[in-house]
Amino acid sequence: MNKIRSISASVIALLFIAIISSCTEDTTINTKNSAYVPVIYGTITNQDVRQQIQVSSTSGYFDKETNKRIAKAVVTLKEDSGMVSKSYVLTQDSVGSGIYATKDPMRGKPGWSYRLSVVMDFDNNGSDEEYTAECKMPEALKVDSFNISKKKVGEYTLYSLNISAQDDGDVENYYMGKYSINGVWYNKISKYIAFNDVSLNGDYVKNLSIWNFNDAADKSKFSDDDAKDMIFMSSGDSMVVEFSNISKVYYNFINECASQKNGSNPMFGGPPANVSTNISNGARGFFTAYGVSVVSAKAPN
Numbered sequence: 001m002n003k004i005r006s007i008s009a010s011v012i013a014l015l016f017i018a019i020i021s022s023c024t025e026d027t028t029i030n031t032k033n034s035a036y037v038p039v040i041y042g043t044i045t046n047q048d049v050r051q052q053i054q055v056s057s058t059s060g061y062f063d064k065e066t067n068k069r070i071a072k073a074v075v076t077l078k079e080d081s082g083m084v085s086k087s088y089v090l091t092q093d094s095v096g097s098g099i100y101a102t103k104d105p106m107r108g109k110p111g112w113s114y115r116l117s118v119v120m121d122f123d124n125n126g127s128d129e130e131y132t133a134e135c136k137m138p139e140a141l142k143v144d145s146f147n148i149s150k151k152k153v154g155e156y157t158l159y160s161l162n163i164s165a166q167d168d169g170d171v172e173n174y175y176m177g178k179y180s181i182n183g184v185w186y187n188k189i190s191k192y193i194a195f196n197d198v199s200l201n202g203d204y205v206k207n208l209s210i211w212n213f214n215d216a217a218d219k220s221k222f223s224d225d226d227a228k229d230m231i232f233m234s235s236g237d238s239m240v241v242e243f244s245n246i247s248k249v250y251y252n253f254i255n256e257c258a259s260q261k262n263g264s265n266p267m268f269g270g271p272p273a274n275v276s277t278n279i280s281n282g283a284r285g286f287f288t289a290y291g292v293s294v295v296s297a298k299a300p301n
Contacts, residue, residue, distance in 0.1 A: 044108040044289035069098025073120040133287035140291025157215035169202015174251035244290040
């Protein structure tokens, strides 16, 4: 069973789950001794929102600035069911932001294919280059129930995230979770919850523990270096989780991002080749689509 860098203690069990927030992910990429390259990152979800694509350039490994945003790109999105297709032109609300959005809210559709095209003169040689990626939206994960329980493991108190759901036994599935605690969303890819269902074999799982957070009261038991990268919970905390069924390649991308320098923000602390990409023509980043199931719970006393 694959492992992803834990937020606190070991994951007790892996299931399916993914989560995508409508907020923009942090996509700073640093490169070391390598040429600047385009960075393209975006997700299409089944939420009724203006879908967004970020376009930027890698920053130098020792630069303290975030990626340079690219304002002069032509960004188009095509969705296709096999019988029906539609194209969208994405534009910037604020010129120079590098964040391109659909004109109106749109919902991605499970089973449909999506193709992204970004055209720009990145190297300023007077000739445009095209960067493309394709993906297909899986069926959304249906979570029947979600709760948070409190337990003692050795000297530590843990808050366990538990779900009940039916695993799809026909295929190997991969899941992700994005979450907020008391209204604060943790949008760094290194903080995502991600796992697969290889041990479930199509079973119905009830109250399965999928992730653990340490109690804030135990923070002093960890070194300062460890504690600064951990997310702690306290009794009474409110949590919202967006669960999603994701592709294997995006699951690998999340794992690779999380394992980079300092568990980097979604991107690479070393040469960009360290992290996979599905963007063509030498660009970095990722383009994917998935459905979202939103649940919420409170941490017990």
